[in-house]
Amino acid sequence: MIHYGKHNVNEDDVAAVCDVLRNENLTQDHKGIEFEAALCQYTGARYCITVNSATSALHIACLALGIGENDTVWTSPNSFVASANCALYSGARVDFVDIHPISRNIDINALNTKLAEAKRSDQLPKAIIVVHFAGNSCEMKELQQLLQPLDIALIEDASHALGGTYLDKPVGNCEFSNFCVFSFHPVKSMTTGEGGALMVNCPDLAKNARLYAKHGITRTVSDYDYFTGQPWEYEQQVLGFNYRLSDIQSALGISQLNRLDSFIAKRRALVARYNQLLADLPLKLPVDNPQTESAWHLYVVELRNHEQRAVYDYMLSKGVQLNVHYIPIHLQPHYRRLGFSPGDFPVAEKYYKMALTLPLYPDLTESQQDFVVATLKEALD
Template identity: 50%
Template sequence: MIPYGRQDISAEDIAAVTEVLQSDWLTQGQAGPRFERAMAEYCGAKNAVAVSNATAALHIACLALDLGPGDSLWTVPNTFVASANCALYCGANVDFVDIDPRTYNMSVTALSDKLAQASIEGRLPKVVVPVHFAGQSCEMTEIRALAGHYGFRIIEDASHAVGGEYLGRKIGAGQLSDIVVFSFHPVKIITTGEGGMALASDARLAERLAYLRTHGIVRPVQTNPVDARRSNEDRYGPWIYEQIELGLNYRMTDIQAALGASQLGRLDAFVARRRKLAARYDALLAGLPVLCPWQHPETNSAWHLYVIRLRRNEIKLSRRQVFEALRAAGIGVNVHYIPVHTQPYYQRLGFSVGMFPEAESYYQDAITLPLFSKMTDAEQDIVVAALTKILS
């Protein structure tokens, strides 16, 4: 079976992990801070906070922005449920903004219209979470302008997009948002096994993210060492820690961080290979009754996913029949994503089918084809040959 995604682990990655395993620190040593500094430098960001997974990053990002009961977060239906669940963890409400029919990202037009109506009704969101679907950035300049007008905060869910670019800058730089979130799940661009990261330009916001991931604890000697050295009081002793807020245990281990830092050294190569494979798919699929992914000229995708849409009016098979035929042929296709608002839990919250038609229309046609950095041209030819045979 050719999977839709697969990690790429090298001998150097294994050596980096082994070095940590043979050290005195398996967690909370120096590997985590090194990974954070390296990622911040790569992205051109000021601060990075490594966490146990991207869902954890989304959660503490919401907490750091003081999202809570009575507040509302808006995101898109075309995403994994974590992009919406993070608001519910904070006791806040969730609503959705429909997607752009070309990029499958948050529609700026739909967002603008919804904000205008919400302003009249007094129900503006506190936080908006644009999701960089498949690795392509949302139109962040326009979203940032709307944030300036309506006063909401922005969390970029860039779980798919590490290594991607927007307006010539790396995604993660954070110049157009408050916090950017990455995922390092094995099927993503680089992996730490499980893991995530939150990047923020504001130092105080980053500091809050850091202690929220560690039980809400700070150590006075670390945060204010000069005063601590001057004081002989026990309350400033080197063993002292203080819980200043109700935080969580969302820390990344040194084992994971060592793997992530090693993978980061090959990130550009991974993305370059994915872009080459995506361009090759575009060429090989020309002439088939499918719609290939459209790319906004302001973006340069990291290509986490390659999603086609079936032109169902031109073929006799249903999406399910095509999907199952590809699986039977040894092609590990997938579907990204079932619209969040159609999930049973969200329907119990009051959402229903028909509320976000673009996301629902997209979902009816979508199939994710295999794409990963170790994929060979021969494997890609097998995928295309199988799809061609099925559709013909």
């Protein structure tokens, strides 16, 4: 079976994890600090809080911004449910902004129109979570210019985009946003098994986010000085959560980060081949944004004249696993119960009905890719 995504783990990764297992504390030790520093160095952000998932990172970003009851958060319907769920976890309401038909990211024109309507009715959101779909950054500078005068916070869900760039700078530097979130799920740019990170430049926001990630607890004696203080003392300042990332996972992350650029280079080379091999098929291919270099987490094509399920089933029968990213969040049963309906965000809904994600990961060989393309041609005949 050729899967749509797959992690890459080598002997250096295994050795890094085994070193922690044999010689170090398994959690809350220096590997976590080292991993956070490495992510800051890679992205250019001032602070990093590593956590057990990107979902957790999104949640503590909302909490650090003070999002709660009577607040509203807007996001893209074309994403995994976590991009919206994090606001619900915080007690806020959720709404969506439709996507652009080419970039599949949030449509700035649609956002501008919706903001004008919300301003007239005094119902502006407290934050907007934009999603860098498939690894391609949203237009962050334009978004900041639009939102900053309205005092609306901006969170980047860059779960797909670690290793990508925007305006020649690494995604995650937070130049145009309050927070940026990464995912280290096994099919992402790099992995810690499960895990995530929250990048931020503001020291107060970083302090608040870290507090929420660690039970809401601060220690009176932070350096555990057994001679001058009482090491058992601690204070719970807020109702926080146990979202910590273990040192085992951090060690894997450090090792993987050393190879991140090579992972992204391999993805980009495979994308270039896909673009060439699929050019004559009845498909809508993904389009590059001149402002960005995508991390290419996903390679999604859109069918023109074929039924999605039929193509998916045929490919699977031949040993090629495709996927669909994503069922629009507002069509999920839970969100339907919140009042959303088919037709609310028509661009995302139309895209979903035609989208198929092809296999893409660093270890995908050219011969495997050729087989994927040949099988897809058969499915479309």
